[in-house]
Each structure stands twice: as C-alpha cells, then as structure tokens.
Amino acid sequence: MQYREFGKSGYRVSALGFGAMNLPGVPFEQAKEALNYALDQGINYIDTAAAYRNSEEIIGESIAHRRSEYFLATKTGERSYAAAKEQIDRSLMRMKTDHIDLIQLHYVNYVHEFQTLMGEDGAYRAAQEARDAGKVRYIGITGHRPELLAKWIAKYDFDQVLFHLNLAQPFALDELIPALAERNMMRVAMKPLSGGFIQPIDKAIRFPYSQDVHTIISGMVSVAEVKENMAAMEQDVAAEEKLELEQLARQLGEHNCRRCNYCSCPLEIPIPDVMISSMIREKFGLLPKGDGFYQKHKEKLFSCADYEPCREKPLCEEKCPYHLPMSTVIRESTSYFG
Numbered sequence: 001m002q003y004r005e006f007g008k009s010g011y012r013v014s015a016l017g018f019g020a021m022n023l024p025g026v027p028f029e030q031a032k033e034a035l036n037y038a039l040d041q042g043i044n045y046i047d048t049a050a051a052y053r054n055s056e057e058i059i060g061e062s063i064a065h066r067r068s069e070y071f072l073a074t075k076t077g078e079r080s081y082a083a084a085k086e087q088i089d090r091s092l093m094r095m096k097t098d099h100i101d102l103i104q105l106h107y108v109n110y111v112h113e114f115q116t117l118m119g120e121d122g123a124y125r126a127a128q129e130a131r132d133a134g135k136v137r138y139i140g141i142t143g144h145r146p147e148l149l150a151k152w153i154a155k156y157d158f159d160q161v162l163f164h165l166n167l168a169q170p171f172a173l174d175e176l177i178p179a180l181a182e183r184n185m186m187r188v189a190m191k192p193l194s195g196g197f198i199q200p201i202d203k204a205i206r207f208p209y210s211q212d213v214h215t216i217i218s219g220m221v222s223v224a225e226v227k228e229n230m231a232a233m234e235q236d237v238a239a240e241e242k243l244e245l246e247q248l249a250r251q252l253g254e255h256n257c258r259r260c261n262y263c264s265c266p267l268e269i270p271i272p273d274v275m276i277s278s279m280i281r282e283k284f285g286l287l288p289k290g291d292g293f294y295q296k297h298k299e300k301l302f303s304c305a306d307y308e309p310c311r312e313k314p315l316c317e318e319k320c321p322y323h324l325p326m327s328t329v330i331r332e333s334t335s336y337f338g
C-alpha cells in the first residue's frame with residue numbers, strides 16, 4: 001500500500017480509503033470482517049456520513065477498539081448551527097470515539113446553501129466549535145460542483161475537500177485539484193466506479209490513483225472487494241499509462257454531467273446516472289450492476305420521447321447549469337435495448 005503525506009496534517013494516509021456508505025446493506029458480520037481486514041492490510045482512512053443509515057454505528061461496533069489505526073472522516077448534512085452541533089455529538093457516540101479526525105459539510109451544491117452554512121447560524125460554526133473543543137480535528141467540505149468548491153476554498157478556511165474523480169467524471173482536474181494542491185489541502189477523491197458503472201475495475205481505480213490526490217475512497221462491502229481494489233494499486237502508474245488513462249477520461253467524460261442533481265424529471269428518470277454512464281455504455285458495455293440499472297428503468301427511458309410537456313422544451317434542460325442536452329442523451333439511451 002502506498003502512503004501519501006496528507007496535506008498539512010502530518011498524517012500519512014493510505015492511497016486507498018474505505019468508503020463505508022454501503023455497509024448497512026450487508027450482514028453485520030460481513031461488514032465487520034471487511035473493515036477489520038482493510039485495517040489489517042494497512043488501509044488507514046475510513047469515510048462515512050451521518051446520513052448513511054447505520055454506517056457510523058457499524059464502524060463503532062466493528063473497529064472502535066482499533067481507533068488509533070485509522071483516520072476517521074464523517075459528514076454532517078445539517079445546515080444550521082444547532083442541528084449540526086447535535087449531529088456531530090451523535091456521530092461521536094455512534095462511532096464510540098472521543099474524536100473525529102475530519103468533519104465534512106456534506107453535499108453542498110448550491111451557493112445559497114453554502115451561504116447558510118457559513119452564516120452566524122450555520123453548520124460551519126458548529127464544526128469550528130467542535131474543533132475548539134477537541135471533538136474534531138479538521139473541517140472539510142464535499143460537493144458535486146468542482147468549480148464552486150474551487151471558489152469557496154479560495155475564500156474560506158477549509159482543510160479538506162471530497163470530490164468526484166473517476167474515468168467518467170474527470171472534472172476536478174481542471175480547477176479544483178490545482179487549487180487544492182496550491183494550498184496543500186487534503187485531497188480526497190470519491191466514487192472511482194461512479195456507483196458501479198465504470199469498468200474495467202483496474203483502470204477505474206488506477207485513473208484517480210495516478211492523479212494528484214491523497215486518497216481514493218472506494219465503497220467496499222466485503223473482503224473480496226478490498227482485495228480487488230488493493231490489487232489494482234499494486235503497481236505504480238507509469239507516465240505512459242497515466243496519459244492513456246487521461247485520454248480515456250476525456251472521452252468518457254464527454255457527457256459533461258457533474259451529477260449536481262439540479263435537474264429533475266417528472267417521470268423520475270434518473271438523469272445523472274444515464275448521462276454519466278452514456279459514454280461507458282457505448283465503449284465498454286455495462287457491468288451487471290449497470291445493466292440492472294438500465295433494465296430497471298427501461299420503460300421510463302422509452303417514455304421520455306413521448307412525454308408531451310417536454311415536446312417543445314425539455315423541462316430538465318432548463319435547470320442544468322451546464323446547458324447539457326439531456327433529453328437527447330436519454331432518448332438515445334434506449335438503443336441499449338436493441
């Protein structure tokens with residue numbers, strides 16, 4: 001396992017981090033085994049969130065007795081001071097620890113939300129107070145709009161940012177990662193498989209691994225998945241391979257969707273998933289999870305073309321800050337079914 005200097009923290013973080021979001025979906029003994037196996041293998045960064053069902057409790061029950069072996073990152077999705085304060089205290093209890101290494105303000109995608117967070121009655125003040133009290137060591141932020149995150153970290157005091165970086169979403173490379181690197185901030189990349197769409201898995205892991213980030217959190221639920229992710233990182237990425245991966249990421253990212261979720265569809269078509277998987281589907285086909293997604297939403301995808309209110313002007317496209325042609329991509333996606 002490769003270790004990297006984690007910003008200004010003095011901590012040497014493992015290049016692979018354990019994303020604990022999906023642990024609530026598997027039997028407790030399996031989750032416990034996966035977490036302990038990851039620590040045994042030298043993974044020393046665990047990421048969760050108050051919002052991930054009982055993920056924090058699973059961590060508390062499974063590895064609290066090994067607390068000195070990992071850097072613990074969680075998130076508060078609350079926006080107000082009072083609610084965030086309460087949630088941070090609850091996270092400490094659930095994870096059976098007296099300190100959280102990193103509290104991240106979770107899923108901040110709108111300017112107005114950010115202003116609320118940073119205001120006198122906002123969650124940021126709760127995070128600062130927790131830091132002053134020794135309950136938290138660092139404050140970070142997560143979101144799906146890399147250019148907004150780049151602006152915010154230039155003006156406000158954050159230690160870390162968690163952002164998407166994968167073969168289908170390379171957008172953090174443009175502004176955000178250079179801005180973070182310039183300030184020597186902690187850089188954590190998430191969703192290397194973009195929720196299960198990207199294949200082959202070794203390329204999916206090796207792309208963010210080759211970039212200027214400190215750790216990549218991959219959502220894992222079993223010992224087999226920990227092994228698979230670690231295997232992809234066994235060899236360092238040479239310059240030529242890095243270039244190839246970057247070229248591939250440019251192709252697979254041509255859809256330009258950031259997953260900001262500003263758009264919504266009256267037919268409940270999961271627009272960002274279709275957008276993000278569109279190029280991968282064409283080039284590599286889909287993994288069973290991706291195929292399952294398309295089969296599940298088949299009828300909805302077909303109904304987009306006949307949906308009367310979107311005939312003249314697609315409702316979803318009015319909301320996209322990047323002015324993307326979502327209706328065309330959705331309608332074209334039905335070619336997957338032959």
Ligand code: SF4
Pocket residue numbers: 264265266267269271303304305307310314315316317326327330
């Ligand atoms: S164009 Fe299609 S995807 Fe967009 S809102 Fe209308 S029905 Fe939904």
Ligand code: SF4
Pocket residue numbers: 256257258259260261262263271272275319320321322323324326
């Ligand atoms: S299609 Fe546009 S609005 Fe919808 S998630 Fe992607 S970038 Fe955001």
